[in-house]
Amino acid sequence: MVDLLLDLALSLAAGAALLAVYRLLMGPGAASRAVAMDVLSLIIMPMMAGYALYSGRMIYLDVALVYGILSFLGVTSLARYADKGV
Amino acid sequence: MKQIVAVVALATLAILLWQLAPIAMPSGLGVVAQHYAEHGVQDNRGANLVTSVVVNYRGFDTLGEVTVLFLSVSGAAFVLRRRTGLEVHEPRRASEIVRTGARLLFAPIVLFGTYIFVHGHLTPGGGFQGGAVVASGVLLLLLANKDHPLPHGFLSWTESLSGLGFVAAGLAGLWAGGSFLANRGILPLGTWNQLFSAGVIPVIYTFVGLKVGSELATLLDVMMHAADEEVHQ
Amino acid sequence: MDIVTLFNLEDLLICAVILVAALGAVLHRNLLAAVVFAGVVSLAVSYLFLRLSAPDVAMTEAAIGAGITTVIFLIAVRRTEEVEREEP
Amino acid sequence: MGAQQIIGAAVTLLGTAFLFLGALGIVRMPDLYNRMQAGTKATTLGNLLTLLGLGILQPAWLVKLALIALFVLVTNPISSHALARAAYRSGVPLADVTVRDEYPEALQEHGEA
Incomplete structure (x- = not known):
């Protein structure tokens, strides 16, 4: 039961990643693509945490945190670029 | 065709x-x-075997990698050096939220980067990753305000001294353990999976982290200002 | 170990994400969009590295590939032209 | 223990459902600002719920998961705010069905152009 729910959850998250990639491909302009990138990073981060749980190693959560910090910076710098502030 | x-x-x-x-x-x-x-x-006695390989068994390669990074940053800083007398365009200010957020998040991000490279022998990650996180903290300050004053003297001294520290740790290994970067007889090896363990490995990774962090911060600063002057000369 | 059974459904979906984003990065003429695509490739590859039990590589990919490299590309694009020209 | 496991997995599933809905939102919404609304609010909630569900499944990890959740909660509004503001100021158009745009008036009121 628990395994089935978790498997379903991970597959749902990966399907969400595919939807975000559709916007990434189609999205007019760089700003829409940056939104898609933001959403993708927000989707993949819990997937990493879920994989950490699956493998039972807490140290994998460090990777998720680094991932969060750096993707936040990527999106913010894209925004500042579009705002001509970089 | x-x-x-x-x-x-x-x-x-x-x-x-x-x-x-x-x-x-x-x-x-x-x-x-x-x-x-x-x-x-x-x-x-390192819990993270990858760190043992990177810093001890293949430590000489790591010294080479750090040197390559140093040379590339020096080259970029030389080519893109600041020129005076050019008209500097005024960047648009970031909003209040971004500026406050940058001030708020700078310290936690740098702290987390420090955690990454100090715990390089226990958790995944190490000098390069921790250095990149520290540099991204500095990048956040630069994003909020492009002309944020960075302590260039401090950065360059940190960079040079950590490079020296790396070589000194290697020479200490040569003196005490018989080969360059040997991990014997300098610091006690300690207990497996403790913070103070794995001999000289965390010390070297701390040097690598400081060096990479200050180099990347300098590189980002130099590149941002170079872009400005090229566009408006 | 057979290479197909190594991955389950969500990993294959992430692989599809990587392929699509990589194609976008190569084929797009707008360099800013290409930078975003390249960042997405790094983000997804980082998950795949973690999935293959290489947390160190995953962290490096997330820190260097997704973060610092994206920013350096952005600054470099700003110095040059935003849209790639057709070959003469 | 069994009930706790099932609750944790259910909360995780709920979180990923929100992630999916957020991603669906950025595909279906008509303009950038609407997409951003779906893509940041729903996915932030989904992200936090997923982390909470994992924390229920593995209570020993709650502190670190809470750290990640706190970080997401602080950083994500900043980046989406910066993105929306940059998009507006660089002239990304609103959808045709938009009824009213109050941002220019608010900018004039606060003396920023």
Whole structure:
């Protein structure tokens, strides 16, 4: 039961990643693509945490945190670029 | 015609890679990997075997990598150096939220980067990753305000002193353990999976982290200002 | 170990994400969009590295590939032209 | 223990459902600002719920998961705010069905152009 729910959850998250990639491909302009990138990073981060749980190693959560910090910076710098502030 | 050739070449490459994939992912360990996996823990007492390989067994390579990074940053700083007398365009200010957020998040991000490279022998990550996180903290300040004053003297002194520290740790290994970067007889090896363990490895990774962090911060600063002056000269 | 059974459904979906984003990065003429695509490739590859039990590589990919490299590309694109020209 | 496991997995599933809905939102919404609304609010909630569900499944990890959740909660509004503001100021158009745009008036009120 628990395994089935978790498997379903991970597959749902990966399907969400595919939807975000559709916007990434189609999205007019760089700003829409940056939104898609933001959403993708927000989707993949819990997937990493879920994989950490699956493998039972807490140290994998460090990777998720680094991932969060750096993707936040990527999106913010894209925004500042579009705002001509970089 | 060109496209057909490209598609055929890609298809060939795909088939070859599909054949190669099971070979590239062997089920067992190679001879060298077997040795590291068996002796790594007794030799270095590092919980993260990758760190033992990067800093101890292949420590000389790491010194080379750090040197390459230093040279590339120096080259970039030389080519893109600040020129005076040019009209500097005024960047648009970031909003209040971004500026406050940058001030708020700078310290936690740098702290987390420090955690990454100090715990390099216990958790995944190490000098390069921690240095990149520290530099991203500085980048956040630069994003909020492009002309944020960075302590250039402090950065360059940190960078040079950590490079010296790396070489000094290697020479200490030569003096005490018989080979460059040997991990014997300098610091006690300690207990496995404790913060103060693995001998000289965390010390070296701290040097690497400081060096990489200050180098990347300098590089980002230099590149941002170079872009400005080129556009408006 | 067979290479197909190594991955389950969500990993194959992430692989599809990587392929699509990589194609976008190569084929797009707008360099800013290409930078975003390249960042997405790094983000997804980082998950795949973690999935293959290489947390160190995953962290490096996330820190260097997704973060610092994206920013350096952005600054470099700003110095040059935003849209790639057709070959003469 | 069994009930706790099932609750944790259910909360995780709920979180990923929100992630999916957020991603669906950025595909279906008509303009950038609407997409951003779906893509940041729903996915932030989904992200936090997923982390909470994992924390229920593995209570020993709650502190670190809470750290990640706190970080997401602080950083994500900043980046989406910066993105929306940059998009507006660089002239990304609103959808045709938009009824009213109050941002220019608010900018004039606060003396920023």
